[in-house]
Amino acid sequence: MKHIFKIISLLAAISAFWVGLLQASIIPRTHTWLLPIYLVVSLGCYGLLMVGVGLMQFPTCPQEAVLLQQDIAEAKGFLKDKGVDVGSD
Amino acid sequence: MSKEERKNEGKNQYSIIIPTYNERLNIALIVYLIFKHLRDVDFEIIVVDDGSPDGTQDIVKQLQQVYGEDRVLLRARPKKLGLGTAYIHGLKHASGNFVVIMDADLSHHVSSSYLFVFFTRLSFTRSILHSFLILFPCDLVLPISIITRKQLETGASIVTGTRYVKGGGVHGWNLMRKLTSRGANVLAHTFLWPGVSDLTGSFRLYKKSVLEDIITSVVSKGYVFQMEMIVRASRKGYRIEEVPITFVDRVFGSSKLGGSEIVEYLKGLAYLLVTT
Numbered sequence: 001m002k003h004i005f006k007i008i009s010l011l012a013a014i015s016a017f018w019v020g021l022l023q024a025s026i027i028p029r030t031h032t033w034l035l036p037i038y039l040v041v042s043l044g045c046y047g048l049l050m051v052g053v054g055l056m057q058f059p060t061c062p063q064e065a066v067l068l069q070q071d072i073a074e075a076k077g078f079l080k081d082k083g084v085d086v087g088s089d
Numbered sequence: 090m091s092k093e094e095r096k097n098e099g100k101n102q103y104s105i106i107i108p109t110y111n112e113r114l115n116i117a118l119i120v121y122l123i124f125k126h127l128r129d130v131d132f133e134i135i136v137v138d139d140g141s142p143d144g145t146q147d148i149v150k151q152l153q154q155v156y157g158e159d160r161v162l163l164r165a166r167p168k169k170l171g172l173g174t175a176y177i178h179g180l181k182h183a184s185g186n187f188v189v190i191m192d193a194d195l196s197h198h199v200s201s202s203y204l205f206v207f208f209t210r211l212s213f214t215r216s217i218l219h220s221f222l223i224l225f226p227c228d229l230v231l232p233i234s235i236i237t238r239k240q241l242e243t244g245a246s247i248v249t250g251t252r253y254v255k256g257g258g259v260h261g262w263n264l265m266r267k268l269t270s271r272g273a274n275v276l277a278h279t280f281l282w283p284g285v286s287d288l289t290g291s292f293r294l295y296k297k298s299v300l301e302d303i304i305t306s307v308v309s310k311g312y313v314f315q316m317e318m319i320v321r322a323s324r325k326g327y328r329i330e331e332v333p334i335t336f337v338d339r340v341f342g343s344s345k346l347g348g349s350e351i352v353e354y355l356k357g358l359a360y361l362l363v364t365t
Contacts, residue, residue: 004362047275055264058253059252059254059258072118075121078121084151085151
């Protein structure tokens with residue numbers, strides 16, 4: 001099944017639940033009307049939270065740059081001996 | 090032993106496809122590093138150059154003199170024709186049963202006093218989470234050997250490098266770049282549920298049959314192409330494993346990132362949402 005159908009059916013289920021709540025009047029009407037807005041806002045907040053957490057946890061590796069330079073120097077030396085042109089561009 | 094005989098014996102052969110455009114220095118370095126770190130592995134390097142004006146193809150010919158024309162193949166094209174078609178072109182000349190795709194710039198690198206290799210949960214096999222601690226000697230190991238090893242251990246159809254797990258990472262990125270990268274990643278996960286942590290990475294190992302199956306149904310260009318590849322593979326139920334890689338900022342060669350990429354990305358995301 002295509003992914004979009006999964007998402008649509010999920011939204012349909014949520015909408016049906018919301019309409020059901022409206023009909024049943026367990027929660028006061030005014031609150032129920034605002035529920036979708038609450039949902040969207042909380043989804044947005046969750047997304048921002050994930051971005052923030054990911055940003056803080058973003059792994060970095062400064063030692064890689066050093067090792068990379070070593071690799072490059074080694075490669076240049078070897079290739080130069082073998083006649084490959086490794087002048088900088 | 091001829092190539093056919095080797096294949097019949099059931100040994101694995103890896104075809105490494107590297108599309109290049111103006112990567113005169115990088116291609117020499119990357120070929121050296123691959124030969125250094127894949128000692129006992131049967132592989133070939135296929136350089137797909139799109140008519141680079143800086144003489145990349147001459148360098149490749151010199152490398153062929155050093156390493157042999159059967160190990161370093163030059164399959165050039167007349168002009169810049171795009172990433173996806175470069176892979177298809179390379180695939181036509183690939184004789185291995187596994188295909189590795191990577192960039193010519195030295196942005197993929199892996200350090201290794203310690204390397205944590207995580208088995209991630211998969212879409213259809215539901216394996217449990219293992220973590221293996223693999224100790225490597227202090228000299229450097231290109232992720233290519235780790236990726237091939239991971240595939241042999243798990244029998245996965247695709248092994249992809251990811252920057253977002255422990256052991257991986259980036260260097261030389263400012264806050265803005267990290268923010269956009271993370272934001273894009275969260276957005277993609279929210280809408281696509283892809284099953285991999287890094288969608289835009291371009292360092293991957295595919296079983297050749299799997300690559301051939303997916304690449305024909307992919308139509309995007311640029312890095313959205315990479316995303317579409319992995320999402321389609323995920324939808325088809327192929328087993329995908331991940332390996333942490335480090336992404337050091339480009340040292341040589343001009344950076345190819347532009348400003349209109351955000352729009353391109355969002356369009357690509359919408360396209361993938363609807364069609365996969």
